[in-house]
Amino acid sequence: MTTKKRGMPALKKKGYLWITLALFLVSLALHWYFGWNAYVSEQEAHGQAPEVSDYLQEMLRDTFENWQSEFLQLIWQVAGLSFLYYIGSPQSKEGEERTEEKLDYILRKLDPEKADRMIREWDEKYPRE
DSSP states (O other): OOOOOOOOOHHHHTHHHHHHHHHHHHHHHHHHHHHHHHHHHHHHHTTOOOOHHHHHHHHHHHHHHHIIIIIHHHHHHHHHHHHHHHHTOHHHHHHHHHHHHHHHHHHHHHOHHHHHHHHHHHHHHSOOO
């Protein structure tokens, strides 16, 4: 007896996204909370009253510096490498060609009579570039 699975709830289906978003928001909130505590202490040490506008300006500057140095580098590494792999840079093609040859070799060793026919069929179905 088979039962149809209903669609997963969005929370479960995209669990990694939700956990990452929660960690991001918690870390950002903690960054700003501890930043406020440090700002207030610094202002008190100088005998000045803390001002929200000065704090916001300082924290926005620090937050965007952090994003620039950390997240933009990571985004470029992931997106840039994915793009280069997608367009078929020499480094990515080398691995694919080598893998194809290895698979062809293994197939010929396992089933020498059918190997050439199967390889031709797959090459027609999935042409090599």
